[in-house]
Amino acid sequence: MISAWRSRRRPAPRSLARRAAQRLDRLRLGLVSSARAAGRHARRQLDRLPRPDELPGPFRPSSWHSPIRGPWLTSVLGLVLLAGVLVLFATGLLSYAAYNPDLSRLNDQTPGKGWLGFYLFSWPDHPAWLYRLNQGVHVTLGLMLVPILLAKLWSVLPKLFEWPPVRNPAHALERLSLFLLVGGAVFEFATGIINIQQWYVFPGSFYTLHFYGAWVFIAALVAHTGLKTPTVIRTLRGGGLLRELRTDTVHTKPEPPDGSGLVSPAPAAPTISRRGALAFAGGGSLLLLLLSAGQSIGGPLRRTAVLAPHGQDTGSGPDGFQINITAAQAGIKAAETGVNWRLTVTRTGPASSPPASLTRAELLAMPQHTARLSINCVEGWSTGGQAWTGVRLRDLARLAGADRPASLLVESLERGGSFRRAVLSPAQVMNPGSLLALRVNGADLSADHGYPARVIVPAAPGVHNTKWVTRLTFGN
Amino acid sequence: MRRLTRWYGANPLHLLALLGSFAVAGYAAAQLVSSHPVAVAVWFLGAVVGHDLLLMPLYSLADRSALAAVRHRAPRLPAVPWINYLRVPAGLSGLLLLIWFPLILRLGTNYHASTTLSPDPFLWHWLAVTGALFLLSAAMLALRLRRASHPAEPGTRPPASGPGPGTAREPHDPGPLS
Numbered sequence: 001m002i003s004a005w006r007s008r009r010r011p012a013p014r015s016l017a018r019r020a021a022q023r024l025d026r027l028r029l030g031l032v033s034s035a036r037a038a039g040r041h042a043r044r045q046l047d048r049l050p051r052p053d054e055l056p057g058p059f060r061p062s063s064w065h066s067p068i069r070g071p072w073l074t075s076v077l078g079l080v081l082l083a084g085v086l087v088l089f090a091t092g093l094l095s096y097a098a099y100n101p102d103l104s105r106l107n108d109q110t111p112g113k114g115w116l117g118f119y120l121f122s123w124p125d126h127p128a129w130l131y132r133l134n135q136g137v138h139v140t141l142g143l144m145l146v147p148i149l150l151a152k153l154w155s156v157l158p159k160l161f162e163w164p165p166v167r168n169p170a171h172a173l174e175r176l177s178l179f180l181l182v183g184g185a186v187f188e189f190a191t192g193i194i195n196i197q198q199w200y201v202f203p204g205s206f207y208t209l210h211f212y213g214a215w216v217f218i219a220a221l222v223a224h225t226g227l228k229t230p231t232v233i234r235t236l237r238g239g240g241l242l243r244e245l246r247t248d249t250v251h252t253k254p255e256p257p258d259g260s261g262l263v264s265p266a267p268a269a270p271t272i273s274r275r276g277a278l279a280f281a282g283g284g285s286l287l288l289l290l291l292s293a294g295q296s297i298g299g300p301l302r303r304t305a306v307l308a309p310h311g312q313d314t315g316s317g318p319d320g321f322q323i324n325i326t327a328a329q330a331g332i333k334a335a336e337t338g339v340n341w342r343l344t345v346t347r348t349g350p351a352s353s354p355p356a357s358l359t360r361a362e363l364l365a366m367p368q369h370t371a372r373l374s375i376n377c378v379e380g381w382s383t384g385g386q387a388w389t390g391v392r393l394r395d396l397a398r399l400a401g402a403d404r405p406a407s408l409l410v411e412s413l414e415r416g417g418s419f420r421r422a423v424l425s426p427a428q429v430m431n432p433g434s435l436l437a438l439r440v441n442g443a444d445l446s447a448d449h450g451y452p453a454r455v456i457v458p459a460a461p462g463v464h465n466t467k468w469v470t471r472l473t474f475g476n
Numbered sequence: 477m478r479r480l481t482r483w484y485g486a487n488p489l490h491l492l493a494l495l496g497s498f499a500v501a502g503y504a505a506a507q508l509v510s511s512h513p514v515a516v517a518v519w520f521l522g523a524v525v526g527h528d529l530l531l532m533p534l535y536s537l538a539d540r541s542a543l544a545a546v547r548h549r550a551p552r553l554p555a556v557p558w559i560n561y562l563r564v565p566a567g568l569s570g571l572l573l574l575i576w577f578p579l580i581l582r583l584g585t586n587y588h589a590s591t592t593l594s595p596d597p598f599l600w601h602w603l604a605v606t607g608a609l610f611l612l613s614a615a616m617l618a619l620r621l622r623r624a625s626h627p628a629e630p631g632t633r634p635p636a637s638g639p640g641p642g643t644a645r646e647p648h649d650p651g652p653l654s
Contacts, residue, residue, distance in 0.1 A: 110507070112507045112510065113507070114503070114507075115503070116503070116504060116507075143575060146571065146574070146575060147571055150571070153527060153528070153532070154532060157528065157532060160528055167485060168483075168484065168485030168486075169483070169484050169485055170484050170485035170486035170490055170491070171485055173491070173494045173498075174490075174494065176498075177494050177497060177498070179524060180497075180501050182523075182524050182527070182528070183520045183521065183523050183524045184501075184520075186523035186524065186526070186527050187519060187520055187523045190519075190523060193575055194578060197576070197578040197579050197585055197587065198585045198586040198587045198590060198591075199578040199583055199584070199585040199586075199587075200585075200586065202519065203511075203512040203515030203516055203518075203519060204511045204512050204515070204516070205511075208507070208508070208510075208511065209508065209516070209519075212504045212505065212507045212508035213504075213508055214504075215500065215501070215503075215504030216501045216504050216505050216508060219497045219498075219499075219500035219501035219504065220497055220501060222497060223493045223494055223496070223497035226493050227490065227493060249557065271543075271557065271559050271560070272559075272560055272563075276560065280560075280563075280564055280567065283564065283568065284567070284568055284571045287568055287571075287572070288571075288572075288575070291572070291605070306597075306601040306604075306605065307572060307575075307576050307579075307580075307598060307601055307602060307605070309579065309587065309591070309593075310591070310593075312593050312594075312597065314592070314593065322591065323590070323591055323592055324590055324591060325590050326589070326590060326592060329589055329590055448592065
């Protein structure tokens with residue numbers, strides 16, 4: 001049908017082709033001349049722009065005075081920041097994987113991830129300190145990189161006021177990419193830092209903002225790294241790095257003008273050397289490390305984290321360890337956790353026996369096991385190791401008739417909240433350290449720590465240690 | 477191809493790298509803004525404006541003002557470069573405030589409700605750390621001034637060629653380097 005239609009519409013192929021070619025030529029000539037005209041017009045516009053030395057304030061290159069700004073300082077800070085941010089990105093991706101988002105939609109805080117979840121894998125259940133280390137590094141290193149980021153941004157600030165603002169399409173695209181880079185960096189650091197202080201002012205879920213924001217940032221960072229690598233190599237090769245690190249303030253000289261837009265054409269006398277500036281930023285990192293690492297390490301070092309959210313002791317006694325959601329906040333009523341509390345244990349699939357309904361006394365009569373585990377929060381702090389006693393999850397699986405469960409859905413008495421329910425993987429269920437804990441450090445759980453029963457699983461994110469458990473459903 | 481390169485202003489690899497980057501960033505950004513597009517955009521833009529046009533000009537101005545004010549009010553400046561003994565503790569204290577201001581200023585955080593911990597200590601801890609930083613800096617400057625006024629045996633060290641022990645020059649004097 002279509003070919004017939006075509007053949008009817010093709011009466012004189014040669015003359016048509018000639019006419020088409022002529023038309024194309026005219027079009028091309030027109031395009032070229034209009035492009036040339038547009039180019040001339042753009043150049044005229046550029047010529048009409050004021051010259052840099054006539055500009056006001058920061059747009060005038062000679063209004064920048066620091067003698068240490070230049071490719072050397074920016075390259076060194078850029079390399080340090082790049083290394084740190086790659087660790088942040090890797091630990092961030094691992095933390096997302098630790099929630100086992102592929103196991104169940106209930107575990108996935110960013111279900112629209114699409115291809116961005118390409119790397120996901122089943123999170124291991126050992127070693128027990130895995131998530132604690134991952135998040136301790138992610139959050140503490142994130143804090144430590146703030147002064148490095150500030151110094152890096154300071155070192156390139158004149159570029160924000162470049163003149164003319166756009167030289168050509170390449171320059172325009174690169175500036176757009178830099179907007180994503182700087183915006184992404186500050187956005188990621190700001191959301192992370194505000195979240196660990198539980199100041200929920202950002203628009204939407206922290207998980208959504210921090211996860212997708214990280215991808216915007218890293219996409220811009222990869223392009224920036226690719227485009228700037230030649231400059232960094234050119235700047236630092238030939239012993240330039242060590243030579244500058246041996247130079248004190250008195251001998252610090254401005255770099256030669258190089259067209260990078262970083263070197264001041266009117267440098268003041270130096271008040272700090274380049275190594276001094278690096279030490280200043282590095283000193284900030286060290287201070288942040290000293291004042292926050294204690295909340296991840298725990299024990300007597302916790303008190304050294306005087307400015308970190310979980311640096312305070314929570315009192316002595318068996319329940320004297322960190323809390324991140326109280327029974328009152330979760331809306332747990334005393335009547336629900338009293339003598340009427342029952343744990344429902346069941347399994348999915350055909351021919352399942354009626355659910356078992358267990359009292360706390362019946363659970364305590366089952367074989368009790370003790371595991372020494374810590375609760376490790378996505379916010380970077382850890383409870384530092386408690387002795388949990390209760391029933392093994394795998395014993396409860398057998399009770400439900402699921403010897404090899406494919407998953408475990410844990411449900412809490414909580415009314416709402418993103419982590420009212422969590423799904424655990426087979427490895428997490430079968431780990432001998434995974435418990436439905438009834439007691440901690442030799443005493444019954446307190447209300448805020450999840451009485452009557454809570455889950456504790458090695459190497460899992462803190463929120464998967466569900467408190468105030470009411471129902472366990474093993475998948476078959 | 478050459479014409480395209482000239483019009484574009486860089487080699488095609490530059491274009492490909494940036495387009496690839498925009499593709500990934502756009503894919504993530506579509507999800508990032510999916511629930512609150514305007515608010516997220518405001519936050520993103522606010523991140524750039526807040527840092528580049530607010531925070532940085534403020535601390536640059538503070539740095540310059542400190543240099544200028546102390547120079548004008550105190551005609552007899554110490555004989556060693558002193559600005560970093562002010563700059564470093566002030567900068568570090570500002571850094572801590574910048575990071576922990578929601579807790580230090582006791583803004584409306586969920587902190588107490590969810591952790592049962594009191595947010596009260598953070599302000600005092602920050603002030604104490606700030607005080608300690610300034611004290612430490614003052615002690616180091618005092619030590620340095622003392623060394624400058626009692627120089628080691630002459631001849632053991634080569635004379636400094638700029639502001640340093642023995643040369644009462646202001647750090648912002650136009651030296652031979654400017």
